[in-house]
Amino acid sequence: MTDLENKALLPAGLRDILPPEAAFEAGIREMLAGTYASHGYDRVKPPLVEFEEGLTSGAGEAVSADTFRLMDPVSQRMMGVRADMTTQVARIAATRLGDLSRPLRLSYTGEVLRIRGTQLRPERQFAQVGAELIGTASAAADIEIIAIAVESLRAIGVPGLSVDLTIPPLVPALMDSMDLSEEDYHALRDAVDRKDVGAVRESGQNLADELSRLMAGTGKADHALDVLSGLALPSAPAGELDRLKAVVEGLGQRIPALDITVDPVENRGFEYHTGIGFTFFARGERGEIGAGGRYVILPNGNEDENGEGEPATGFTLFIDTILRVIPEADLPPRVFVPVGSDDDAVAALRNDGWVTVAALEDANDANDAAVEARRQGCSHIWKAGKPALIE
Amino acid sequence: MIAANENLRLAVPRGRILEELLPLMAEAGIEPEPAFYDKQERKLEFASNIPNLSILRVRSFDIATFVAFGVAQIGIAGRDVLMEFDFPEVYAPLDLGIGACRMVVAQSRELHEKDNPRRWSHVRVATKYPEITRRHFAARGVQAECVKLNGAMEIAPSLGLCRRIVDLVSTGSTLEANGLEEVEEIAKITSRLVVNRAAMKTRPEEIHGWIDRFEEARDAA
Incomplete structure (x- = not known):
């Protein structure tokens, strides 16, 4: 048999999630979404596949190269399988929910598919949960969106949580003032992304000093803000530093024990963000727990040609990474129920959180019943009107 | 914490x-x-x-x-x-x-005398660094076919495995000893x-x- 004939083999980056992990995963997703719902974020559910332009325009451009495409035989148009859900929610906000009053709060959960996994996340299909706060550019919105993400992550027990804040437009704005060939521009951007101070000093021209000091400014929020306020950044986008300060302060007041770091030059993955961006980390976990930031939702071309777009901020959490860091939950106790037991009493047991597994056949004797109960993964057996621990 | x-x-x-x-x-x-x-x-x-x-x-x-x-x-x-x-x-x-050393493209001395790198459209290169090699040549419009070796790159041209190599050099004496000539530098290391x-x-x-x-x-x- 060649490996192609083995039905168990799945394409690279795709996997079956089995018990008990599948139930655990579903529970985590609902708990996260529940926190957002409790803050007034209404759930939306976009389709898995839609026309390519909708998925890859605006912020969707970032995942365009990772989007699976297929030809729709019906409309003869190219469709894409979503590689990220933010673009879909933005589309909904701009079109079908365009007439709802702002700020608009939406949340979502679903699977996404990507052509390539990354080194750290080889999975090509994974689950996202997220929330978007649309129609306001205020610092209060930046603070709220980060705060509810933190609240939801703490509620499911993510240990050592920290949030890293960045100003994605800062480095591009600084570099726009330099006279660089396209090749040198990308080389310098790469060096900044890698925090390669040596290379930046070599090719950073008149900004070498400014950029190096910005890189040295990464770290704990108070240290970073000190460094940043000591820097003269004439070419920095106006207001972004003040906004960062306001967000750090606001978060500090709202969630006093939160670890906040600042990395003013962090830019990877934030190519389409227009204001404060953030990444969630858990100490000891190599991957990101989630990320998000401020962006602009472009108006639907057909309706408003001259529109400026709508400010929005939001985040996406990565369920696979979250599952790696949170402690495994205890499974509910499982009781084996022999044939002929009192249905109402057993139903009451389920209401109390028990899992009941019904026998389909009569057992010969108590010993047989216990063996069968074990085979069904039960710790208890229903005996004399109550669950009894199996010896 | x-x-x-x-x-x-x-x-x-x-x-x-x-x-x-x-x-x-x-x-x-x-x-x-x-x-x-x-x-x-x-x-x-x-x-x-x-x-x-x-x-x-x-x-x-x-x-x-x-x-x-x-x-x-x-x-x-x-x-x-x-x-x-x-x-x-x-x-x-x-x-x-x-x-400290340099990463360079090198080829055999005989080839070097009659070769014009401007004319390249496809090259076969022995290297320990296929990604860097591919990227480097792609940036100048040349398709590089890489033969991945983990050592002894310098001997590949004289054995006829390929005509060019991408490797690290510090003094250049290994290139010299194997009849190779540096064509261009890719990066300082x-x-x-x-x-x-x-x-x-x-x-x-x-x-x-x-x-x-x-x-x-x-x-x-």
Whole structure:
């Protein structure tokens, strides 16, 4: 048999999630979404596949190269399988929910598919949960969106949580003032992304000093803000530093024990963000727990040609990474129920959180019943009107 | 918060670079346990005089991978390795200035005399660095077919495996001895102090502390 004939083999980056992990995963997703719902974020559910332009325009451009495409035989148009859900929610906000009053709060959960996994996340299909706060550019919105993400992550027990804040437009704005060939521009951007101070000093021209000091400014929020306020950044986008300060302060007041770091030059993955961006980390976990930031939702071309777009901020959490860091939950106790037991009493047991597994056949004797109960993964057996621990 | 004495791993390369690195480590206040210096020693992880710091001694090519996956939070890696793997999870905040050499394209002397690199559209190249080679040639509009070798690149042209190689040179004497001539330089190489991205974000004070110590050690050298 060649490996192609083995039905168990799945394409690279795709996997079956089995018990008990599948139930655990579903529970985590609902708990996260529940926190957002409790803050007034209404759930939306976009389709898995839609026309390519909708998925890859605006912020969707970032995942365009990772989007699976297929030809729709019906409309003869190219469709894409979503590689990220933010673009879909933005589309909904701009079109079908365009007439709802702002700020608009939406949340979502679903699977996404990507052509390539990354080194750290080889999975090509994974689950996202997220929330978007649309129609306001205020610092209060930046603070709220980060705060509810933190609240939801703490509620499911993510240990050592920290949030890293960045100003994605800062480095591009600084570099726009330099006279660089396209090749040198990308080389310098790469060096900044890698925090390669040596290379930046070599090719950073008149900004070498400014950029190096910005890189040295990464770290704990108070240290970073000190460094940043000591820097003269004439070419920095106006207001972004003040906004960062306001967000750090606001978060500090709202969630006093939160670890906040600042990395003013962090830019990877934030190519389409227009204001404060953030990444969630858990100490000891190599991957990101989630990320998000401020962006602009472009108006639907057909309706408003001259529109400026709508400010929005939001985040996406990565369920696979979250599952790696949170402690495994205890499974509910499982009781084996022999044939002929009192249905109402057993139903009451389920209401109390028990899992009941019904026998389909009569057992010969108590010993047989216990063996069968074990085979069904039960710790208890229903005996004399109550669950009894199996010896 | 997890206690500050959480373990920290430093990944260092075996071999040539290590000789240059040891004085810097000593200057930075890191003294490995005696077994570390024993070339016959089979174990890979060593304790040091700093209670929460252990040292991984691995192949230089693997260091970027160990740091990218967060197995080691900090490491010493050549720019060649960083360029080849191009991990977004690895920061290279400090050039240690050791292990200096250059990465070049070279070809046999006879070929070199009649060849015009402008005319290339396709080249076959023996190299340990297929990614860098492909990227380098693609940027100048040439398709590179790479034959991956792990050593002895210099002999490939004379054996007829291919006509060109991409490799590191320090003095150029190996090229010379094998009848090869340098065509162009791809990059200047030195070793960098590298840091895992998530570690930098979640343990900023500790990591910055080590970057500063190595920077002082480098400047003192």
